[in-house]
Amino acid sequence: QGIRPMQISLEELKRHSTKEDAWTTLGGKVYNISPYLRYHPGGVKELMRCAGRDGTRLFNITHMWVNYERLLSNCFIGYLVPGGGS
Ligand code: HEM
Numbered sequence: 001q002g003i004r005p006m007q008i009s010l011e012e013l014k015r016h017s018t019k020e021d022a023w024t025t026l027g028g029k030v031y032n033i034s035p036y037l038r039y040h041p042g043g044v045k046e047l048m049r050c051a052g053r054d055g056t057r058l059f060n061i062t063h064m065w066v067n068y069e070r071l072l073s074n075c076f077i078g079y080l081v082p083g084g085g086s
Pocket residue numbers: 024033040041042043046047049050055058059062063066067068071072
């Protein structure tokens with residue numbers, strides 16, 4: 001059995017918005033995107049737009065055909081706590 005995934009609030013997610021420590025959430029899953037930044041075909045700046053916040057909408061309007069669950073499987077850290085407002 002692996003390490004139990006974390007339950008992460010939006011408030012906690014917001015604290016991780018720098019290149020060195022960038023988290024985002026896509027479809028309720030939270031990822032540490034810092035290691036992926038240098039590999040993103042759309043560039044660092046674009047990907048950083050979803051750092052520290054819910055990136056689902058931005059991701060979907062740019063490339064909803066991309067399989068992020070596969071690409072970011074090693075970056076998965078936990079689940080967003082449902083609700084919690086803005
Ligand atoms: C391209 C992954 C988030 C903007 C791509 C491509 C992949 C990818 C695989 C190449 C797609 C293709 O050629 O068909 C990801 C992953 C993300 C993410 C895993 C989630 C963390 C974002 C966000 C934005 C963005 C949040 C914008 C705010 C772009 C753009 C391209 C691109 C503009 C096109 C680059 C080009 O073809 O010149 N991304 N992306 N991506 N991405 Fe992302």
